[in-house]
Structure formats: structure tokens, C-alpha cells
Amino acid sequence: MTTTNDTTSVSPSGGRGAERAGQLETRGIGLVPEDERGGRPHQLFAVWAAPNVSYLSFVVGATLILMGLTLPQALGVILVGNLLWICTGIVAASGPVAGTSGSVISRAMYGVVGNKVVLVLTGWLIAAAYLALNWSAASVAGIGLAGRFGLPDGSVTDAVVICVIAGGTLLIAIFGYTTIVRLYTALSVLLTMVFVVVTGYVLAAADWSYTPAEPLKGTALAAALGTGLAIIASTPLSYSNSPDLARYLPRESSSVAVAGWTAFGAYLPSTVFTVVGALAATSLDMSEPEAALESVLPGWFIPVFVIAVVVNTMTNNGMTAYSASLSIQSVGVRLARIPAVLIIGVLGTAMTLYAILVFDFLTSVNTMLQLVVVVTGPAMAVAVTDLVLRRNRYNGTDLLGQQRGGPFWYHRGVHWAGVLALVVGGLTSVMWVNTSFWTGPIADALGGIDLAIPSGMIAAAAVYWAMTRALRSIPRI
Template sequence: MECSTTDPVVAATPPGQDRVGSPESRGIDCVPDAERHGRARELFALWAAPNVSYLSFVVGGTLVLMGLTPAEALAVTVAGNLFWLLTGFIAVSGPAAGTSGSVISRAMYGVVGNRVIVAVTGWLIASLYLALNWSAASVAGLGLTSRLGLPDSPGLDAVVVCLIAGATILVAIFGHATIVRLYGALSILLTVVFVALSLLVLAHTDWSYAPADPPTGFGHLVVLASGFTIVASAPLSYANSPDLSRYLPRTTGRRAVTLWTAAGGFLPSVLFTAIGTLAATTLDMNDPQTALESIMPSWFVPVFVTAVVLNTVANNGITAYSSGLSMQSIGVRLHRVVAVLVVGVIGTAMTLFALLVFDFLTAVNTMMELVVVITGPCMAVYATDIVLRRNRYDGEQLHDQSRTSPFWYRAGVNWAGVLATLGGGVAATLCASSTSWAGPLSSAMDGLNLAVPVGVVGAAALYWALSRALGTLPPTTAQH
């Protein structure tokens, strides 16, 4: 299967190449059946390496700082991470269409409408996550340079950020085949290091811990909802899962794609968030790096910092990879490698600003509590479209951006998808609450944060109803 050359970006793209150790030349163009390879189980390592994460320790500690008991924090952690099933479900569209998620979403938003949605979710949100993760790694790296006696300065901050960002962008440039091979090794290495740290935490855990001033009554529910939102924001941010499954053979089982993807994110996220929770029973997780390093032998500190940096490279590597594809999908005529470099420069600039201006822990909590008002509805619309179309996507049709395209709809916009996403986003915003924002409905409920359930369920229901009412699901997708 070849893609239509009515897509100018695809027409200007050289023949695809996906080999380990060589920069991937394929951008958003379809992967022909003859070049499909791999098995669904490789998706486990692809998602485990980014999620054997220092940020999980940070989030786990935050849940206790909010006043939850370890048992409550664990329950919230498991519940929020169940959204990895949604991330896995969306990934099934990759093998079906053989192209990136940012192209498949033309079915939901129309050729023109999709450009706006992807510009926000594929550029802005992705750049924010790049900055967040690079900030985390840079904080750890700067702590190590301080131990080595190097003087603290803005110049040193910039050097550390640029080195970490450079390594990340290099991974994204080499692309899919290299990521598959590299992340298998990284997932093992990072797990060994973080399990060793977990054993140190367990040795210092206060198993009888109880919050000094636990929330009560309705306030208790408010805290539980806020914690759930913070945890759920991670899996809801990965709408790029089809990008990493598109090279799989078309006949790959949907259940296998869903479960291997979900397991790769769910298992390490739950494990290490729980360890962060236990760490907070005796350590001051207001400064998580200093707290964790205080229980490490001196020789283990550089090992830990290296693991944090490698995890960040793994996490941001797939984010930058997908962001480059997103840039192409909205019509920017750049080679995939150049597009990745542009995204990297934007993310690096945002990282330096965040690192030098904002408190890291506050930035983490605020972003994770508010970004779901966008990511939740987008994921819900995507998943609902897969159900409605029975995962029947034709890559050639999706790359047709002419006015005769089946995805042109009305003036290039599928109003069912756009209105459902906007409606879900508005409803989620009204119900959102964080340290810097409280929606009117949340304020009326004393700060109860219902952004995730309202945004996800609301957007899915709206898209289902509007698609039926507007007739935007004609039988134009290919039967595979």
C-alpha cells in the first residue's frame, strides 16, 4: 500500500528507511505492507523505558504530601494508571492505517481542523512535556555537578540542559528501529537501578506512618480527586502510541497491541509511584532528589543521576519523535529530521525558562492537574472514533488532503470531532482545580477536581452523538 501524492509532505519525502543505527528517513508517509515488521510484545519495552521514571517517585511523594495515607495513595495510583488501557487501545490504529496518529486524526477533525488540534496537542503540549522532563533530569544533573564542586551558574544550567536535550534529539532522529532496539536494553538497565533504589527506600520506610493532619469529610474526597488527576495525566498525555505501532504488520492482534502497550506503561508507573509514596513516610519529598540521595551510598548517587538522565532521554525521545511527525502532518514541508530539530530547540528554550524561573515541584503538579483538560477529551474522541469505525482506516485516503478527500467534510472540518473536543475541554476546565486555577464548578464544590471523568466521558458521548447526528461516518474507510 502506497500513500497518495496529493499530500505535499509525503510527495517530498524520500523512500522510507527504518534500520537500526541509521536515521529513519520515513516521515508521515504510509508504511507499505512489505516493510512492516516486529511483534506486539516489543511495545512493552518501548513504553516501559520511558516510564521507569524519576517523576513517578516525585508523584508518589506528592500524594503523601497532599495528606493521603500510603494505602490511599496506592489506590489512587492504580486507578489513575488504568488509563494506560486507553493509550494501548488507541495504538491499534497504527497497524491498521500504517501511518502516524497525527494523520489518522484527520478522520476525527477533518483535513483543516486536524491542523489546529495537532498544533496544540502535537506541538504545544508535547513541548511542555519535553520541558518538564528535561527540567527533572537537569535538576538531578545539576545536583551531581554541585557534588563535584562545580560552581552553580546559569551558564552551567544551560550546558546541562543542552547536553540532555541533544542526546534526546539524537534518539528521535535515528527513529523507530533504533528506538525499538535501544529501549529494550534501557528498560532492563533502568529497572535494575530503580529497583536498587526501591530496596533502599523500603529499608527506610515507616510502615506505621499516618498523616499528621489528614483531610476529613468532603475535603478528603477533594484530595483523592486531585491525586487521581495528577496520576491520570501521564497516560492521558500519550496520544502518540499509534506512531510506535505503525510498523507492525496489519494482521497484528488488536488485543495484543492494547495489552502490551498498556502493560509497558502501567507496571513501572504503579511500582515506582508506590515506592515514592513509601519514601515520603520518612523522607521530606518536598525536595525529592535531596531526600532520595540522603539514603544512598555515595557511589550510587552518580548511578542514580545517570539513570534519571537516561530515563528522560527515553521519555522525551519518543515525544520528540512524534512531535516531528506532528509538524509534518499539519503541512510544514520539512524533512522529519529537520522537524525534530525544530521541536528540540523549542523544548530546550522552554526548559531553560522553566528551570530558571519556576519551582520544579510546583510546575509538575500544576501542569499535570491542568493539561488533562486538553489531553483527556482528545484521547476520548480518538478512542471513540476507533470504535465507531471498527478500526478501519485507509492510509491512502487519510493522506488525501484535496477537497475530494473523504475527510474534507465541511470546509475541511469534521465538526463532530471539533465540537466534541471543545465541549469536553470546556466541561473539564469548569471542573478543574489546581494551585493556580479553579473552575467555577470546582469552586462551587469546594475544589473537587472532576476534570478527568467529565472531560473524557463528556467528549466521548458528544462525539458519538454528533457523529450520528451529522452523518460524518460514511462507509469510506477500506475494509481490511
């Protein structure tokens, strides 16, 4: 049996990609022709900065202080944890070379059939969970704003706010690449201006001499540092989809520039505003982040801040929904990209409603960020290792071909090196993770020290390197 080649059958509509902002992008996972590519790597800075000028960064930074870390310890965790944006940048470099989406490039790692199974987990479920996480953050703020305008408090209002935010986000994903690049360039400036104002008020109120009532020591300190690193690093590790937007750059674009601008665009705002969140927690009760931040802002500015929070979340989730729709196509579901966006949006909205109406927001954030790294860490390690072994030489036409016996068919459609690396890395992470939901046996034996990220990534990279060498599944270049 021979499967179809999706190089040309990119979507049922057969449309070309959008060429102007405001045009619907109908291209799915198909190869981006050279004559439809353009731009320069530096444009990726704004694309990645806009979603990371983030209210969620305030929340995460405050969490580090609430865990009992001192201010210098929290700052160290933030600076180190965000360095994993380098991995996001490295993976992005494969986009211009391959000219297709990250969910297709990963066929090189897992095989045509194996990749479909992996994408159900990494491209659908985790993407939907991140949609829910970010929409939850925006919805908490939006619901508060609705109350200020006199709307009745209750589940109906909450549900309406969530659905409006989700709808606006999906519009961004539907219009696609060109709109994202143009829109995010402007929004990165506007959001930065709003959050800089918030930063000014936070800095004025911060307790620069802050010391926890009972400073952590020994094993307790090591456990808090490990957990903090897992929370911070979980965000960059979730973006294995970074080639999706870089694929529109010319093939000859510098890989170093693509990697650098992607990583720097995300690292800078993520680090800065997570630090601000930590500073806020030195003097404010950040167990309710929105109320705490609003307490130091002038009344007239609060609606501006809340709107910025909502818009920021929409920019973040716009990229996630865009990539998740491509993952749906990569699995083999015969859907155009736009209906695929709507499907992932419905799933994420349902999870958001459940998170907001059933669970505590702050608990949901921390637990999810720690748990997803058992998958995203090893997956990122496999992607980076594969790129290094191949020296970033990917052929988009070969990747899009799904015929039996093709270069990425491997053994019955599965590249066991990638699958086993992901499984071993994930199981290793599970042994080291420490959350309120689950504590791995090794983490428990060591007093709760969470080393899920380094252990899982090292194990996955080592297994992938060894297996590809043993199977000779990657040609030596």
C-alpha cells in the same frame, strides 16, 4: 483549490525509513509499506516500559503523600489513575491498521483542515510542555551531579546541562523507530535494575504505619483524591501518539495484543515506581525529591542513580520529540522529519530553561500535569470513541489524501463532530479543574473537588457519538 496528497511525498529528502538500528530514519508521516514492516506486538512492552521506569514517578507518588493522603489512599489513587493506560493501548491499535502516524489518523476525527488546528495545540504546544517537564526533572538531577564533579554553581552550568540533555534526547528522536526499539529494549532492563536498587533502600527506610498529622476528611479528602487522580492520569492521557511506533508492525497484528502490550508496558513500571515514591514520602522530606532519595543511597551509587534519571528522561522525551516531529509534518509544514525534530527540541529547551531558572520544579510539575488534562482527556476520549465507532478500520491511503471532496474532507475540511466534542469536553474540564493556577467554578463550589478528567472525557465522548450519528459522518459498519 486542491491540496496535495502526501501519501508519497513523505519528506523533501524522499528517503525511506531506517531498516537497521543506528540508521537515520528519514520517513515522515507517509504510509509504511508492508514489506518494511516487521516485529511482534510484545516488543511494544519494552518500548513503553523504558520511558516509564521513571524518576518523575517517584516525584508524583511523593506528591500524593505531601497532599495529605494516607498510604492506602495514595496506593488506591495510583492503581486507579494508571488504568487510563488502557486508553493509550486502544489508540495504539490503529497504528498497524492505518500504517501511518497518529497525527494523520486524527484527520478522521477532525477533518483535514480541522486536524491542523488541533495538532498545533496537542501535537506542538503540549508536546513541548512535556519535553520541558521531563527535561526539568533530568536537569535538576544533572545539575546536582555537575556540582558533585566540582563544576561551578550558576545559571551557565544549569543551561549547559539542560542543553546537553536535550541534545542527547533529540539524537534518539532523529535516529527513529528501529533505534528506539533496539535501544529501549536494553535500557528498560538497565533502568529497572537501577531503580529496583533504589526501591530496596526506600522500602528499608519507609514508615509502613505512616499516618498524616491531620488526616483529611470529607470535602478536603475528596478534593485531594480528585487532584491526585488528575495528576496520575495525566501521563497516560498525554500519549495519544501511541500509533506512531505501532504503525511499523504488520497490518495483521492482533489489535488486542497491540493494545495490551502497550498498556501493560507502561502501566507496570509507572504503577510500581509511583508507589515507591509514595512510600519514600512516608519517611523522607520529598519536597526536594532528588536530595531525599540520595540521602538513603550509598555514596558510590548516587552517580549511577542520577545518570539513570537522566537516561530515563531522554528515553521518555525521545518518543515525545519523535511524535511531535510527525505532527509538524501533518500540519502541512514542508519539512523533513529530522529538521522538524530540531524545531520542537528548540521550543522544549527554551521552556525548560524558563522552568528551571524561573520556577520551582515541584510546583511546575503539579500545575502542568493538572492543567493539560483539560485538553488531553477530551482528545483521548474522541480518539477512543472514533476507533470504537469505526471498529478500528482505517485506510492509510485515504487518510493521507488531502484533496477537497476526499473521505476526510467533511465540511470545508472540518469534521465538526470532532471539533465540537473537543471544545465541549475542554470547557467541561475547565469547569471542574482545581490547580494553584486556576480553579473552575464547579470545582470551587464543591470545595475544590477536581473531576476534570471524567467530566471532560465523558462530555467529549458523548458529543462525538451524538454528532457523528446526527451528521452521519461515520459509516455504520
